[in-house]
Structure formats: structure tokens, C-alpha cells
Amino acid sequence: MRGLTIIYRHWFFPLCIALLINEALVKCVHMVHAVAGQTVILPCYTQAISSAYWRYNDSRTVCDIVKGKVYFDEQHSVYKDKVDYFPEELRKGNFSIKLLDVNSAHQGIYTCNFPNTLIPEITYLIVKEVRPRVQKAVFYSGDTRLHAHIFLLFSGVLLGLYSI
Numbered sequence: 292m293r294g295l296t297i298i299y300r301h302w303f304f305p306l307c308i309a310l311l312i313n314e315a316l317v318k319c320v321h322m323v324h325a326v327a328g329q330t331v332i333l334p335c336y337t338q339a340i341s342s343a344y345w346r347y348n349d350s351r352t353v354c355d356i357v358k359g360k361v362y363f364d365e366q367h368s369v370y371k372d373k374v375d376y377f378p379e380e381l382r383k384g385n386f387s388i389k390l391l392d393v394n395s396a397h398q399g400i401y402t403c404n405f406p407n408t409l410i411p412e413i414t415y416l417i418v419k420e421v422r423p424r425v426q427k428a429v430f431y432s433g434d435t436r437l438h439a440h441i442f443l444l445f446s447g448v449l450l451g452l453y454s455i
């Protein structure tokens with residue numbers, strides 16, 4: 292899981308400063324980079340709280356964790372069967388979730404909101420789509436043919452040696 296959360300420095304600093312002024316607390320944004328099809332962990336951790344509400348772009352519901360139970364009732368369709376959580380971690384205040392098989396529709400800002408006015412945990416998910424690599428396939432077939440030539444040449448040399 293190393294390298295999953297990276298702080299994106301370009302807008303990390305202004306955002307941290309804004310929160311520092313408003314809440315006298317530094318809260319930073321987690322950056323998660325993924326390639327389409329991968330599974331990512333969206334982190335969220337707090338102490339002495341048993342509920343958290345995961346939202347995408349402040350509008351779509353990802354899931355609701357209420358008193359240690361996870362609810363998907365109001366979940367937006369793009370998250371259907373794609374959200375998993377860590378049951379053992381919930382009671383420790385770890386509301387991190389797993390987003391399976393990500394695609395570009397999942398790219399955006401995720402907030403893990405807490406009841407009362409606690410500052411949410413914010414994660415920016417960036418999903419890179421991969422295009423089929425046509426050129427690489429051509430290169431490989433060329434490569435295989437080259438190997439075949441070398442093999443034939445080598446066999447030819449061996450046959451030549453044996454026939455002496």
C-alpha cells in the first residue's frame with residue numbers, strides 16, 4: 292500500500308493555510324493516484340467518533356457509517372458493489388474505505404464527514420485510463436520474428452557444424 296497517499300504540493304499549501312485560519316488546525320488533502328481497474332484505499336481516521344459520511348464532490352453518497360455500521364442505501368449507482376470497508380478497523384475510528392475497480396467516473400474529491408462540525412477528511416482521487424498499446428503489440432511481433440531468425444541462423448550454424 293506504499294505510495295497510495297501522496298500530498299500534491301501545488302494546491303496542498305493554499306488549502307492547508309485556509310483551514311489553519313478558519314479552524315486553527317492544519318488539515319491536509321490526501322492525493323490518491325490510480326490507474327483504471329485498480330483498487331484504492333480512501334483514508335479516514337478520527338478518534339472518539341463512531342459515525343462518518345462519505346461523499347463524492349459533496350453531492351453523491353458513497354456510503355454512510357453510523358455507529359459502527361455501514362449503510363449503502365443512499366449510495367449513488369457508480370459505487371454499486373465497488374465499496375468495501377474494514378470491519379475490524381471501524382471501532383478504532385478508522386473509517387477508511389476501499390474503492391474497487393476504479394474508473395474515470397470516480398475521479399474527484401472525496402470527503403469523509405463527521406457529525407458536529409469537525410473538519411472532514413479530504414481525498415482527491417485521480418484515475419488514469421489506459422489505452423490499448425497497439426504499437427507495443429507490433430513491436431513484440433517484430434521481436435518474436437527476430438528471435439525466430441536468430442534461432443534459424445543458429446540452427447543452421449549447428450547443422451553446418453554437424454555435417455562437417
Ligand SMILES: *[C@@H]1O[C@H](CO)[C@@H](O)[C@H](O)[C@H]1NC(C)=O
Nearest residue numbers: 292332336377380385386387
Ligand atoms: C486504517 O485501516 C487501513 C486498512 O486496514 C490501514 O491501511 C490504515 O493504515 C489504517 N489507518 C490508521 C490510521 O490506522
Ligand SMILES: *[C@@H]1O[C@H](CO)[C@@H](O)[C@H](O)[C@H]1NC(C)=O
Nearest residue numbers: 347348350351396398399400
Ligand atoms: C467532481 O469534481 C472534480 C474535481 O473538481 C471534477 O473534475 C469532476 O468532473 C466532478 N465530477 C462530477 C460528476 O461532478
